[in-house]
Amino acid sequence: MYKVYGLVASRAFRVLWLLEELGEPYELIEAAAHSPGIAGVNPSGKIPALQVGEDVITDSTAIMTYLADKHGKLTFPAGTIARARQDALTNLLLDEFDAVLWTVARMTRLLPEELRVPSVLPGLHVEFERNLNRLADRFEGPFLMGDTMTIADILAVHCLNWAAIAKFPVTNEVLRAYARELSQRPAYLRAKQG
Incomplete structure (x- = not known):
């Protein structure tokens, strides 16, 4: 299960919407930018962040690109x-x-x-x-x-x-x-x- 750090009323919404479109399970861990809840995950304090196992991906566009590529949906194949x-x-x-x-x-x-x-x-x-x-x-x-x-x-x-x-x-x-x-x-x- 993916862990999404952020707030619905932020760029994290983009990631949440994509995960819903993909039908992939996730847990939203509510964390405001520069709050203690995000500091241990993303030292820059920015949201959203996506935790995949032990790895963390930051930036909503990078996260969306990763998820779309990984699941082969809502994107065209790389190299086309x-x-x-x-x-x-x-x-x-x-x-x-x-x-x-x-x-x-x-x-x-x-x-x-x-x-x-x-x-x-x-x-x-x-x-x-x-x-x-x-x-x-x-x-x-x-x-x-x-x-x-x-x-x-x-x-x-x-x-x-x-x-x-x-x-x-x-x-x-x-x-x-x-x-x-x-x-x-x-x-x-x-x-x-x-």
């Missing part, structure tokens, strides 16, 4: 053009969505107030909107890569839902409908329960 496209899409989502949202989180609540730079927020909103429309232009449907759901979909929907929580208007109706539909998947709903 489809996998290269999937990896490019995953990196695009990390660069153009996750990074923007993480910067907003740091500038609005995570950094000490004296280190925050609120003047960057309007630019981040513009950048997010531009990135959203670019992603919608290449959307194949019903998933990002057509008929096959991959870990990129989990990452995208997590970021789109995070954007809504962060008060970023997800104005593109194609991607709003996509996120709404995938957020109703049974595995998604089970993962939300922790």
